[in-house]
Amino acid sequence: MSTAVPRRAAAPSRRNWRFRLRRDRSLLLMTLPAVVLLIVFNYVPLSGLVTAFQEYDPLVGVRYSEWVGLDQFSRLFTDPLFWGSLKNTLYLSFVQLILFFPIPIALALLLNTVLSERLRNFIQSVVYLPHFFSWVLAVTIFQQMLGGAGALNQFLRGHDLGTWDVMTDPGTFALLVTSQAIWKEAGWGIIVFLAALAAINTEQYEAAAVDGAGRFRRMWHITLPGLRGVIMLMLVLRLGNALTVGFEQFLIQRDAVGHDAADVLDTFSFYYGIATGNYSYGAAAGLFKSVISLLLIWGANRLAHAFGEDGLYRK
Amino acid sequence: MTDVLTIQRKNGTTRVPKAPARSRKRSARPAWEEPPTTVGQAAKGLTFAGVLAVVVVPLWIVVVTSLSTQGAINRAGGLVIWPDGLTFEAYSQMLADTTVRSALLVSFGITAVGTVVSMAVSVLCAYGLSRARSFGHRFLLTLLVVTMFVSGGLIPTFLVVTGLGGYGQWWALILPSAVSVFNILVLRSFYSGTSADLIEAARLDGAGDWRILWSIVLPTSRAVTAVIALFYGVGYWNSFFNVMLYMPTDSEKWPLQYVLLTYVSRGNGMPGSLNAGFGTIQAQTAPLALQMAVVVLTLVPLLLVYPFMQKHFRTGVLTGAIKG
Numbered sequence: 255m256s257t258a259v260p261r262r263a264a265a266p267s268r269r270n271w272r273f274r275l276r277r278d279r280s281l282l283l284m285t286l287p288a289v290v291l292l293i294v295f296n297y298v299p300l301s302g303l304v305t306a307f308q309e310y311d312p313l314v315g316v317r318y319s320e321w322v323g324l325d326q327f328s329r330l331f332t333d334p335l336f337w338g339s340l341k342n343t344l345y346l347s348f349v350q351l352i353l354f355f356p357i358p359i360a361l362a363l364l365l366n367t368v369l370s371e372r373l374r375n376f377i378q379s380v381v382y383l384p385h386f387f388s389w390v391l392a393v394t395i396f397q398q399m400l401g402g403a404g405a406l407n408q409f410l411r412g413h414d415l416g417t418w419d420v421m422t423d424p425g426t427f428a429l430l431v432t433s434q435a436i437w438k439e440a441g442w443g444i445i446v447f448l449a450a451l452a453a454i455n456t457e458q459y460e461a462a463a464v465d466g467a468g469r470f471r472r473m474w475h476i477t478l479p480g481l482r483g484v485i486m487l488m489l490v491l492r493l494g495n496a497l498t499v500g501f502e503q504f505l506i507q508r509d510a511v512g513h514d515a516a517d518v519l520d521t522f523s524f525y526y527g528i529a530t531g532n533y534s535y536g537a538a539a540g541l542f543k544s545v546i547s548l549l550l551i552w553g554a555n556r557l558a559h560a561f562g563e564d565g566l567y568r569k
Numbered sequence: 570m571t572d573v574l575t576i577q578r579k580n581g582t583t584r585v586p587k588a589p590a591r592s593r594k595r596s597a598r599p600a601w602e603e604p605p606t607t608v609g610q611a612a613k614g615l616t617f618a619g620v621l622a623v624v625v626v627p628l629w630i631v632v633v634t635s636l637s638t639q640g641a642i643n644r645a646g647g648l649v650i651w652p653d654g655l656t657f658e659a660y661s662q663m664l665a666d667t668t669v670r671s672a673l674l675v676s677f678g679i680t681a682v683g684t685v686v687s688m689a690v691s692v693l694c695a696y697g698l699s700r701a702r703s704f705g706h707r708f709l710l711t712l713l714v715v716t717m718f719v720s721g722g723l724i725p726t727f728l729v730v731t732g733l734g735g736y737g738q739w740w741a742l743i744l745p746s747a748v749s750v751f752n753i754l755v756l757r758s759f760y761s762g763t764s765a766d767l768i769e770a771a772r773l774d775g776a777g778d779w780r781i782l783w784s785i786v787l788p789t790s791r792a793v794t795a796v797i798a799l800f801y802g803v804g805y806w807n808s809f810f811n812v813m814l815y816m817p818t819d820s821e822k823w824p825l826q827y828v829l830l831t832y833v834s835r836g837n838g839m840p841g842s843l844n845a846g847f848g849t850i851q852a853q854t855a856p857l858a859l860q861m862a863v864v865v866l867t868l869v870p871l872l873l874v875y876p877f878m879q880k881h882f883r884t885g886v887l888t889g890a891i892k893g
Contacts, residue, residue, distance in 0.1 A: 271704065278704040280778040284697030285709055287690045288748050292716055295745040299721025299729045316728070361620070364613060369598055379879045380621050386871050388807030390826045394864055395627045398648060405630060408647045437623065456599070463601035502810055506830065520723070527724050528814070540722030551718065 306538040312531075319534075326538035336539065338514065339522040346499045346518065349428045351492060354436050358443030359485065363477065365444065366451045378448075381441025389502040392438045396430070397421055421507070424515035431503060446484055454480040486563040494551035497543050519543045628868070635659055635861035642857055659858035668820065668828055669863065676806060676825040680870075683743045683805035688798050690748055695756035696782045699763075713750045727814060739822075741815040742808070749804075752797050759793045760786050792881045799878045806870060825867050 275282075306326055308319040330336050361381070368374045384392065399405045402419035410417055420430055458476050467475065501520040508516040508525075517525070519539065527536015558564065598604070634642065634649045641654040663669050698706050698713075720726075726745060735741035763786050771781050787794065809826035816822045823831075 274704040278700070281697040281700055281703050282705065284693040284778070284782075288694035288753065289709065289712065291690065291744060291748045292713065292750075294733075295726060295729065295748075296716040296720060299725035300719065302721050302725030302728055305725065305728065310728075312728075315732070364616060367613065368617075375879075377617055377621065379875070380624050382879070383871075383875065384624060386803050386807075386875065388809065388826050388867070390809055390830050391807075391864065391867055394829060395631065398631060398861075398864075399627050403647055405648045405650075408645075412646065441620075441624070460599065460601045463603075469603060505810065505813075523723050528727055533724050533728065537722065537724040540724055544719065544722060548718065 303537060303541050303544075305534050306541045308534050310534040310537070312533070322534075326534050327542070329535065330538050330542065335513075335517065335526065336522060339517040339519050342515065343497055343499055343518040346428055346431060347496045349432050350435060350499065353432050354440060355489070355492060357436060357440045359447055359481070361440065362444040362447035362451060363473070365448065366477075378444075381444070383441070384438045385442035387438060389438075389500075389506060392434055393503065393506045396434055396437075400430070422510050424511050427507075427511050427515040431500070431507070434503060435500065443488075446488065447481060450481050450484040451477070483563055486558050486561060490551075490554040490558050493554040493557075494547065496550055497547050631861050631864050631868075635858055635865045637858055639856065639858070647857065659856070659862040662859055663862045663866065668823075669825075669866070671821055672823050672825045672828040673866070675822060679739075679742055679808075679824055680802055680805040683747065684798055684802045686743060687747045687749070687752075687801040687805075688794075691753045691756060691797065691801075692782075692787070692794065694748075695753045696760050696778070696786055698753075699757045699760035699786075700778075701761070713753060717750050730815065735815060737816050737819060737822075742811050743805070746804070746808070746811065749801070752800060756790075756793060756797055759790045763789055796878060796881045799874060802874070803871065806867075825863075829863050829867055 302316060305316055305319070307321060307323060308316070309322050309325075310316065310319045365374060365377060368377070387395075397404060400420040401407070402417065402421070404421075407417045407419065420426060423430075454476065459472055462472050462476060497519055499518050499520075501518075501524075504516050504518050504521045505524065508521060513525070520543070523536040523540045523543075527533055527539065630648050630650055633652055636652070636655045636657070636659070637645075637649040638654040638656045638658065641649050641652075644653065694713075697703075698710055700706070721729075730736075730741050730745055735745075767785055767789075768781055771785055776784070807826060809824065809830060812822070812824060812827050
């Protein structure tokens with residue numbers, strides 16, 4: 255027995271770390287490539303945030319660039335373009351929360367009532383599909399359907415109803431991008447809710463039905479409480495990401511609809527940072543966004559805890 | 570179980586089963602549930618028909634238009650809904666185009682190499698962190714999870730990649746986004762669930778961690794590994810922004826998505842000048858069928874892989890890891 259002690263079962267406490275290091279060296283070696291990549295492309299850029307407090311000059315690099323303190327930020331906060339992007343971001347986030355958020359839940363509830371497994375699988379595979387499309391593809395398809403030369407206007411022209419180029423109309427841009435987001439992601443969004451629904455014990459339904467609870471009372475008293483945790487989690491994620499409304503989607507459509515409607519915080523960093531060479535300015539905008547986002551995640555979690563839910567992490 | 574049998578149903582009791590309803594047939598309505606109302610069924614059917622149509626109809630129109638003759642397109646006044654004169658003309662034109670051909674090669678290349686790199690790194694890391702009480706796994710896990718919430722953002726990352734000489738290099742399209750912590754966590758949660766007895770038995774037989782990963786853990790978690798590979802593959806296939814950042818002017822290195830963007834832009838004057846290099850390669854607008862053929866070309870690989878993966882989506886792949 256003494257020669258064949260299972261290595262892990264016999265693990266002594268942390269005192270013997272040399273032994274554990276030797277024992278687990280191949281496990282550590284396995285994590286090495288991922289850790290190196292994360293350090294180089296996530297942690298090193300994190301330290302690169304110092305450029306937000308500099309006037310970064312690509313020719314001399316981070317180390318020798320001039321320090322300007324909070325100058326970039328005071329410039330940022332007096333820049334109407336920045337406030338415009340912030341306003342757009344918050345507005346779009348709000349519209350998405352109202353219009354997008356309930357759809358996957360409703361679809362999941364509805365899908366859950368479909369009894370035929372075949373039909374259910376078929377519907378699932380169709381609605382998941384757009385999730386795997388690129389934004390270029392999704393926007394192209396919308397362009398073909400709703401754009402100036404698209405199917406909608408083809409129909410309108412054919413019936414002498416005038417034209418409406420939805421893709422270039424700043425007034426309805428918020429609705430347009432939200433419909434795009436719904437088209438692309440709402441179907442995929444039902445996956446978590448379906449999993450939560452599958453976890454609800456069906457005996458509860460049976461007991462309730464026997465006790466005379468109808469379809470809607472069962473939904474109200476069993477299904478929705480069963481979904482509460484995951485709905486709360488998704489809400490926390492959504493609120494925590496209130497400053498992230500999508501990047502590529504806006505990048506692709508900005509020139510068609512104009513920057514007034516289409517600039518959001520993420521594209522702001524790109525257009526007024528990288529594209530114009532004002533790296534420090536863009537980095538300051540990015541840093542602003544990251545800090546606020548962290549606060550939002552923290553706040554949303556507090557909110558979830560206040561409602562007695564786990565949220566993203568536990569208390 | 571007698572309760573099940575005594576429930577009164579409004580319209581007859583012919584289908585009340587003897588055993589608990591679920592065991593009769595997978596799709597059977599449980600005995601305790603009310604029979605559906607006609608209106609309710611109709612509303613449900615219409616809703617789903619609408620949802621399916623919203624996804625399928627645009628794709629149908631794109632495919633039919635790409636296969637239509639110029640005559641059919643002229644008759645329809647643009648996009649073609651009902652097939653009316655079909656031809657593969659657009660496809661042969663497209664595949665003769667050197668831009669599209671090189672883009673196709675680039676896209677497949679990036680997707681293949683990227684997926685292999687990402688999977689190798691992720692599978693190793695996921696297994697490395699999946700053994701309970703291993704040295705430093707808590708610290709490493711924190712190191713990973715932090716990157717999901719805190720990032721340097723666009724510009725610092727851009728500066729690091731260009732600082733390492735990545736501008737115009739292939740690796741700049743792969744390495745910066747090669748690791749998805751989310752995917753690693755999904756894999757890890759599955760690998761942790763691998764039968765501990767099986768692993769202990771292998772260990773007693775003298776197998777090391779590499780051997781255990783290769784011969785036990787990987788074969789027992791094929792489904793999740795395949796799904797994660799699909800996620801990575803789709804990610805690489807769909808990416809275009811990193812091309813815009815790191816090789817915007819080098820049109821020979823453009824992947825398909827970027828070409829699609831240019832075709833769209835040329836065809837409809839939409840995102841006019843994302844970059845200075847745009848629109849200078851071929852000045853004239855591509856015909857509609859040709860544009861649609863490019864759309865279909867970016868779609869086809871997804872559609873080919875999709876059926877093989879679809880059945881795995883239901884296995885709770887995502888939910889296990891959402892809590893991180």
